[in-house]
Amino acid sequence: MKIVGLVSGGKDSCYNLMKCLQNGHQIICLANLYPPSSNSTDEIDSYMYQSVAYMGVQLYSEACELPLYRREIKGKPMNVDADYKPTDDDEVEDLYELLADVRLKHPDVEGVSVGAILSSYQKKRVENVCDRLNMKVLCYLWGMDQSKLLDEIINSQIDAIVVKVAALGLNSKHISQSLVDVCFIVHLPIFLTSLF
Incomplete structure (x- = not known):
């Protein structure tokens, strides 16, 4: 189409x-x-x-x-x-x-x-x-798990740069950084939850 x-x-x-x-x-x-x-x-x-x-x-x-x-x-x-x-x-x-x-x-x-x-x-x-x-x-992304989507976007090799922060754990110092660089911060609460 x-x-x-x-x-x-x-x-x-x-x-x-x-x-x-x-x-x-x-x-x-x-x-x-x-x-x-x-x-x-x-x-x-x-x-x-x-x-x-x-x-x-x-x-x-x-x-x-x-x-x-x-x-x-x-x-x-x-x-x-x-x-x-x-x-x-x-x-x-x-x-x-x-x-x-x-x-x-x-x-x-x-x-x-x-x-x-x-x-x-x-x-x-x-x-x-x-x-x-x-x-x-x-709308292929509709309803996707946020963590899974983030991983997919990173693995797709889109070089996304943070231009605005509106997520827990991120602040203005993360602006202009690559999504790959801030990915661990965003995933950290999910990672810690999975340990317990």
Whole structure:
């Protein structure tokens, strides 16, 4: 199946693209939503989108020699109900517009690669958008054990660099380090638990 890869600049969206290739899909293009230029930081207050590494997404496009479609996030989380219904000015509608634009330019694209792992909130909203556009969601990482996923990503030889910390045991001194270098810290509580 021909697909578009939603990329945030993070390891999960990149790794899910690798899983799509392993499963025989053809990546036609990449797509990214980025923070408004009026935002004072690289990160937005969003339930849906990770934006901290958005500036590196162009490098994905260049390295993969794939077209990149981008759209500024204009909406806010207006509808935070468990089941999403299209809502004016909601940030989810920015994703709809982005993928609708991709479909206009590439009508043969049938699927969307998404790096969501545990957030039902995100997954349901991507599914809603894809249902409206008659596209299939490819979310190979969904529900994976975090420790197993981390090991898989490291073994895949993705050279992931820490650009934000939001995990117990990590702090700002770990920013700019390789995921491999901080892996033991993240795995330490799991390792210690398995000893007892």
